[in-house]
Amino acid sequence: MQNPFKPTAGATPPALVGRAGLLDEFEYGLRQGSGAPGLLTIITGSRGIGKTVMLTTAENVARNHGWAVISRTANPGFLARIGDDMLGLIDELGDGPPTRRVTAFSAAGFGLTTQLPPERAVDWRRTGDTLLRILDTKGTGLLITVDEIHAVDRTEISQLAADVQHFIRDGLPIGLIFAGLPAAVSDLLNEGVATFLRRADRINLHEAAINEVTASYRELFSGGGVSIPDELLNQAAEATAGYPFLIQLVGYYLWLEADKAGWTVNNDAVTKAIAAAQRRNVQVVVESALSDLSDKDRDFLAAMSMQDGPSTAAQIGQMIRSKPNVVSKYRNRLIAAGLIETAGYGKFDFAIPGLRQYLRS
Ligand SMILES: Nc1ncnc2c1ncn2[C@@H]1O[C@H](COP(=O)(O)OP(=O)(O)OP(=O)(O)O)[C@@H](O)[C@H]1O
Ligand SMILES: [Mg+2]
Structure with a gap:
């Protein structure tokens, strides 16, 4: 029997x-069409919490x-690649002459400057407008x-947002969903x-x-x-701390163990x-998250791991012998990297399960 669990980034879980x-x-917005609030959504959450899977789910809902x-x-x-995709869709929908050759947006031409040059913009x-009008006549x-979106150049995001706003103003049926790490998304909006x-x-x-x-x-x-006694199921569930990547990992290895034992599971x-x-x-998760940190970042995290729960800036400052402005600089960097998160007023804690134990060992 095939193992149904999917412990891989972005893979749709069972x-x-x-x-x-x-x-x-x-979904309600999809039925209402242009301008419905739900059609403009931002999904945030820490690493491995299931942002990409949520996007895939929303895409499937839209296709349905x-x-x-x-x-x-x-x-x-x-x-530019979204522009190319739009041209592809116009061709697929079959109204009018093939457009791809004339106006392909391919990003290659403008290399490192990620902005669309004005004439391309x-x-x-115009391409978006054409596509949306075709879809509108089809009632979709x-x-x-x-x-x-935490990893992106702001100019591209703001241009996309401006264009989408324009389409909405024209009553065209467009939806936009972004996903990214919470701190980076807040920065973007602020x-x-x-x-x-x-x-x-x-959606956080x-x-x-x-x-x-x-x-x-x-x-x-x-x-x-496979029938498993409730207390064992519960023990397995507890070990995931409700964290989606661990839900898949524990499920996957439990399935594997069941397979080895002729589809039975014991303690x-x-x-x-x-x-x-x-x-x-x-x-x-943990090792790859730590791999591109500086020594000072690591000292900061090591100091945090000595606490049993959330830390305050004052505690960490004392432990790593740094001034408040230095502490807050590192704290903000680690929040932006998705490794730690705020945990109540003035406090912060690890955002990835297993990180504390790993740093202690
Ligand atoms: N609601 C859920 N229930 C069970 N498993 C889930 C759920 N959402 C995601 N998963 C699983 O968790 C793992 C991580 O999901 P996903 O890649 O969507 O996270 P992410 O937030 O996009 O991570 P990253 O920040 O690394 O991009 C995958 O193995 C996926 O199958
Ligand atoms: Mg993702």
Whole structure:
């Protein structure tokens, strides 16, 4: 029997745990068409919390409503690639002459300056306009999703936002969903590059509740004909802390252990699966997150790991013998990198499970 769990970045899991209702507003917007609030949405959350999977889910919802979808990651030149995608869709929809040859946007031409040159920007808007009018006559629309907007050049985001705002003003059926790390998204909105995005719906993703993880495991395993006692299911669910990547890892190794033991699971198998999942989480998430940090960043995190819960700037300043402005500089950098997050007034804590234990060991 095939292992249903998907412990890989961006891979759609066998069941979406803890996300019920989050896309209702968006789905309602698809039925309302142009200008509905849910059609403009920003998804935020720490690393591995399921942002990319949420985007994929929203894309599928849009397709089920007959909408066209363009899905891009925000790396340099992504706006031009969205332009190319739009031309492709116009050709596919078959109205009018092939456009690709005349106005292809390919990013290659303007290399490192990621902005569309002015004449291309006009073409971009015209292309979008043409596509949206075709879709409008068909009673559908276009959804654009942009992942990892924390990694992008602000000029491209603000240009995209300006164009989308323009389409909305013209009553055209467009939806836009961004996903990124929370701190970076806040910066983006506060800097005023795209004021119109402040009105977007915010979906901030969190860990799932443990009982939902248990219920999901019960369903997936019994669906595969494997019955596991409740207390073992619960033990496995607890070990995930509701963190989506760990939900997949623990599930994956539990399935593997069940397979080895002729589709039965005992205490020992659960212990083994949890250990394997935690090892893998450290390798994949923790070590890669730490790999591009400076020594000072590491000292900061090491000091945090000495606390059993959230830290304050004063505590860390004392431990690493640094002034408040230095502490706040490192704190902000680590927040932007998605490694730590604010945890109540003046406090911050690790944003990745297993990081504290790893740093202690
Ligand atoms: N709601 C969910 N329930 C169960 N598993 C999930 C859920 N959402 C995501 N996952 C799983 O968690 C892992 C991480 O998901 P995803 O890649 O979407 O996270 P992300 O927030 O985009 O991470 P990153 O910040 O690294 O881009 C994947 O293995 C995915 O299958
Ligand atoms: Mg992602």
